Amino acid sequence: MLLGLVLVREVAAWGDAGHQIICEIAFQELQPQAREAVQRLLQQDPDFTLFSKACTWPDHPRKRASEHFVNLPRTAERLGDPPCPMDAPCVVTAIEADVAALSRAGATTPDKLTALKFLGHWVGDVHQPLHVSFHDDKGGNDILEEGPCAENLHAVWDTCIIQRKLGTNIRRIATALRATVTSEQRTQWTSTGAKDWANESFAITTAEDVEYCVKTTTDCRYEEDNATYAPDEVKKVVTVDEAYMARHLPTIQQRLTQAGVRLGALLNRALGES
Numbered sequence: 001m002l003l004g005l006v007l008v009r010e011v012a013a014w015g016d017a018g019h020q021i022i023c024e025i026a027f028q029e030l031q032p033q034a035r036e037a038v039q040r041l042l043q044q045d046p047d048f049t050l051f052s053k054a055c056t057w058p059d060h061p062r063k064r065a066s067e068h069f070v071n072l073p074r075t076a077e078r079l080g081d082p083p084c085p086m087d088a089p090c091v092v093t094a095i096e097a098d099v100a101a102l103s104r105a106g107a108t109t110p111d112k113l114t115a116l117k118f119l120g121h122w123v124g125d126v127h128q129p130l131h132v133s134f135h136d137d138k139g140g141n142d143i144l145e146e147g148p149c150a151e152n153l154h155a156v157w158d159t160c161i162i163q164r165k166l167g168t169n170i171r172r173i174a175t176a177l178r179a180t181v182t183s184e185q186r187t188q189w190t191s192t193g194a195k196d197w198a199n200e201s202f203a204i205t206t207a208e209d210v211e212y213c214v215k216t217t218t219d220c221r222y223e224e225d226n227a228t229y230a231p232d233e234v235k236k237v238v239t240v241d242e243a244y245m246a247r248h249l250p251t252i253q254q255r256l257t258q259a260g261v262r263l264g265a266l267l268n269r270a271l272g273e274s
Helices: 003-007 015-029 032-042 091-103 109-127 153-165 170-179 183-189 194-205 242-270
Strands: 144-146 237-239
Touching: 015 109, 015 153, 015 170, 015 242, 032 109, 032 242, 091 109, 091 194, 091 242, 109 194, 109 242, 144 153, 153 242, 170 242, 183 242, 194 242
Parallel strands: 144 237
Antiparallel strands: none
16 A cells, blocks of 8 residues: 555544553553553653553654554455554554564664554554554545534544443543453453454454444445545445443443453563563
């Protein structure tokens, strides 16, 4: 994919609140050695004292633009090999790169701090379903929403459902979500990797009741009679009412929680805790 096409996809994942919830869950998951390491790194940051807030850094302004998402062909059923099927690098390879950077023996403190902030953000991004999607509609940014969110479909999943259904108290939300996790879930969730997490997101994105795309026997189309979206076309509209938000709230809660638990496990391993 041409670089110019990649850069036009200006999207955010989860919004700041979602990223903060994920990274607060992760921080609560940390073992003592990893927690102390995170706190030591953050002491060198000129802008952030809390890990949860540091995870928003890659969006303000947008850094490493193509690595916030995965673009797939509309004929795809899942990610395969390579993990970035249409443009590289992508969020899957970004996670792998920053885990390696954070774990690298001899890495400088500034390099580790940068990798920490990127990694916290990437794990959030890959769990936002519409970040594993199609380029032509910019992951739902070019799908309008009719309802109380007054935005596009991507923003519905980024921020609107979280704010309307969960609120804005980051620590309270994170603590409540983490309290629901069983030991069996924790073991299952942390036994998989970034490509698996992306495939989970893609399955949600293309599910019928999300109304992002229309499945046929060969592809998942922008509209039934229109395979892809072009900038000069009228954008389709999805009705996002209270029923839509209530239906998808459990999915959003699970994705936030899975992301936090998985990020915590990555940090425990990368920062020396078994």
